[in-house]
Amino acid sequence: MPHYLCHEQPDLLEFETTIVDARPGAVLLAQSALHPGGGGQVCDAATLAHADGEVRISGVSVEGDAFWHLLDAPVELPRERSVHVSIDADRRSTVAQLHTATHVLNALVYQRFAGALVTGAQINADGTARMDFDLPEADNDLLRALEAPVNDVIRAALDVRIYYVSAGEARATPGLIRSLSVAPPPTPDGSVRIVEIGDLDRQACGGTHLSNTGQSRPVRVVKIENKGRRNRRVRIELA
């Protein structure tokens, strides 16, 4: 899997490209700046304009190295046609805010609950997200009380930095790969993408994030649920 174009050019929301393959309701593009989703994060959506009209890209199906862009109509567009793609900026922003907030929440849980690991995560386009933690002994009121410190971090406007380390270095650094279920995406040279938030959090991740926590709306902790004996599910939303 290549480095995502959306990682190299996070501000690229409009681009011209060509349809290289097509089937009813889906196209393969010569290049794409859409985030394909993964690791619990929903994919980008976009509008694709072509010579005869417009169609919505509502999903991405990753099939081997190919990102099939799923259309919301069963049309089969002609190959080699030039198209203009506009990524849904509001959706990208909502997901980036929530995704960044989940890192902050994860870091605070990790610090305050003795290295508790994430067992699952889901980041939605509707402004809601959930994280599951392996926390057999946790007091749910203490988890709920993390809302204030999460918002303190947002207000503190910490820089979010992205860099790459070798797979060996990633494995050798304690706490860097912090999720039990969400493997960071591989890159062509085997390096691992690291997301660092101030000096609060540093972890391997292939998602979309803000470049500063201060760009986020505040978040609310909506609900804490017990999922089995060990797991706690924390539901958050953008306020």
Ligand SMILES: [Zn+2]
């Ligand atoms: Zn992330």
